[in-house]
Amino acid sequence: MAVFTPVSLQDLTPWISSFSLGSVKDIKGISSGIENSNFFVTTEKGEYVLTLFEKLTFDELPFYLNLMQHLARKGIKVPAPIPDKTGNILHSLCGKPACLVTKLEGDWQPQPEPVHCAEVGDMMAKMHLAGKDYPFEQPNLRGIEWWKQTVPLVLAYLPVEASLMLQNEMRFQEEFAATRLYWKLFRGPIHADLFRNNVMFTGNRLSGFFDFYFAGCDTWLFDVAVALNDWCVDLESGELDQIRVRAFLDAYHAVRPFTLDECAAWNAILRGAALRFWISRLYDYYLPRDAEMLIPHDPGHFERILRLRIAQPAPELFL
Numbered sequence: 001m002a003v004f005t006p007v008s009l010q011d012l013t014p015w016i017s018s019f020s021l022g023s024v025k026d027i028k029g030i031s032s033g034i035e036n037s038n039f040f041v042t043t044e045k046g047e048y049v050l051t052l053f054e055k056l057t058f059d060e061l062p063f064y065l066n067l068m069q070h071l072a073r074k075g076i077k078v079p080a081p082i083p084d085k086t087g088n089i090l091h092s093l094c095g096k097p098a099c100l101v102t103k104l105e106g107d108w109q110p111q112p113e114p115v116h117c118a119e120v121g122d123m124m125a126k127m128h129l130a131g132k133d134y135p136f137e138q139p140n141l142r143g144i145e146w147w148k149q150t151v152p153l154v155l156a157y158l159p160v161e162a163s164l165m166l167q168n169e170m171r172f173q174e175e176f177a178a179t180r181l182y183w184k185l186f187r188g189p190i191h192a193d194l195f196r197n198n199v200m201f202t203g204n205r206l207s208g209f210f211d212f213y214f215a216g217c218d219t220w221l222f223d224v225a226v227a228l229n230d231w232c233v234d235l236e237s238g239e240l241d242q243i244r245v246r247a248f249l250d251a252y253h254a255v256r257p258f259t260l261d262e263c264a265a266w267n268a269i270l271r272g273a274a275l276r277f278w279i280s281r282l283y284d285y286y287l288p289r290d291a292e293m294l295i296p297h298d299p300g301h302f303e304r305i306l307r308l309r310i311a312q313p314a315p316e317l318f319l
């Protein structure tokens with residue numbers, strides 16, 4: 001939607017000389033971001049994406065950038081941060097923290113078919129395995145602790161029925177998070193926001209996951225649930241499309257088989273993933289931070305999804 005901090009060729013020319021990328025030929029603002037200022041940068045060596053972080057700080061960024069570097073080095077399709085001549089991947093430009101990453105080819109897929117869901121399931125499972133030895137820890141900052149802080153702020157805006165559902169679901173999720181089953185689930189670094197608009201494709205081939213700035217350590221199953229609730233739903237009704245669901249889950253399971261504990265936890269986690277985005281969308285809708293910059297997503301979409309996930313049995317993780 002905007003470039004919040006403009007960067008000119010004059011700003012970039014001295015800055016790029018600390019990298020081994022030759023001189024800059026072009027810089028173009030990317031209009032579709034909502035959090036950061038993003039640019040396509042062309043140098044003598046190729047095309048890159050420059051991000052100036054508008055909210056995340058120098059202290060917060062290493063977890064995300066090192067994770068992308070770790071995954072890219074293991075062959076996971078994600079933007080690789082470009083180190084400067086001294087090996088640094090986190091920089092400063094125009095007074096903001098900044099990084100340069102490889103440009104993913106293609107475009108995101110607004111109307112995914114089973115073939116796209118299978119690609120995402122396959123790459124997500126590979127990403128979870130590749131993250132096993134990532135040495136840094138950071139909790140999912142949009143996890144249950146954040147839900148507990150945020151729900152009281154939005155309750156007053158809701159009609160009675162929605163408010164009751166939100167409070168009941170919070171109770172259910174808090175009880176579930178206290179079970180032994182929950183703590184036995186596989187966990188590690190997850191993307192935690194792998195919606196359609198955060199994955200690039202060239203044709204039907206996945207070219208990469210991006211926008212890792214909600215990543216954190218949580219259950220692998222939560223990552224699967226977040227993605228399934230977006231990639232495999234009918235956007236009008238929120239109903240799961242069983243063909244896309246099977247394509248996604250079967251592709252994931254073929255790489256990293258789901259466990260019986262995960263089967264037992266699946267319904268609760270699928271509900272939790274719907275709840276997470278209902279809460280964040282309610283918060284952005286009723287308590288917008290930068291009202292002039294953000295068009296809030298519809299919270300009703302995830303209210304409908306949660307209602308369905310509560311009412312219906314979860315799809316089998318594997319057959």
Ligand SMILES: Nc1ncnc2c1ncn2[C@@H]1O[C@H](COP(=O)(O)OP(=O)(O)O)[C@@H](O)[C@H]1O
Pocket residue numbers: 030032033034035036037038049079101102103104105197210211
């Ligand atoms: N590594 C990348 N390769 C190609 N395009 C990218 C890359 N990173 C971001 N983009 C483009 O920039 C847009 C905004 O990026 P995004 O991470 O969603 O921004 P924000 O965090 O500001 O919302 C994306 O929709 C995509 O078109």
Ligand SMILES: N[C@@H](CCOP(=O)(O)O)C(=O)O
Pocket residue numbers: 034035193195197198211277280281297
């Ligand atoms: N996927 C979230 C919004 C997160 O922002 P983005 O940077 O992934 O667009 C939602 O749909 O609520």
